Amino acid sequence: MTTNDDRGTVAEIMKETRIAVLTYQSLAGALVSTPMGMQDFEDPGTTWFITERSSDKVQALEADPRVNVSYSSKAGWVSLAGTAHVSDDTAKLKELWDASAGAFMSGGPEDPDNVLLRIDGDTAEFWESPGKVGVAIQMAKGLITDSEPDLGDNDTVTL
Template identity: 60%
Template sequence: MSDRETIAEVMKATRIAILTYEDEQGRLVSTPMGTQDFDDPATVWFITEADSDKVAAISRQPRVNVSYASDKGWVSLSGTASLNQDRAKLEELWDPSASAFMQGGPDDPNSALLEVSGDTAQLWESPGKLGMLVQVAKGALGKEDPAKDSDAPVVDL
């Protein structure tokens, strides 16, 4: 399986991603977002409210990062976000979970999409639960150095 395919699997398996953007003061802000279905990891969709502080900040500074975690690994997606008012796409992506977090439904003029166009992604594959337990045990027993942080390869999307 290619890195790109593994990246897509991790992203699809992660129900709630973390979107990081820059606020008006230049501080990094992270917020949980429900990832909607996507065909390609280079384009990610979130349902949001058009009048939110998040959308205002992203309209000023569109560079964002979206992080994902699943049993298969971790993905850090870097790209550009923009507000998308496509009503047909919003209705296509709307599901019951969106109603739990949104004031209005898909017909509400304030309901909109945040489209993230990914430039690059980094992937850290999980060794699996057993592999992780073995690594932790080896480190705790002093039998072997625990796994060191490693730089994940950057995959162009």
């Protein structure tokens, strides 16, 4: 059962992530993982990225929209499974456009090749990290006592 605490943990990890990794299936059937700059998310179930319509990625996602997006921060790790949708919402694109988008993409938000990729999440598996010091202590404890270290909570959230 999903709790608000679990959704909050997932949201915290996602917010602290600067670069997420999007995995999708290419038109040739191979799995492809590509880094994507975090733009925004309304809640853990809806995330946004900026991309180019003419990219192989968009062509592949229009053929098979199933994706996984992984997030990693000091707070932990999230694996978000969901569906990708290409969006021409110019107002949202202008809202999300920032210096990092301008550094990687030409033409600005008015360029018709610049589009949004909205990911609607179905589930999010997460691991909440106790932090570097906590992990080091638990690893040392595991080595000294031959017991399994407690490296944080792991669970799956339905979004």
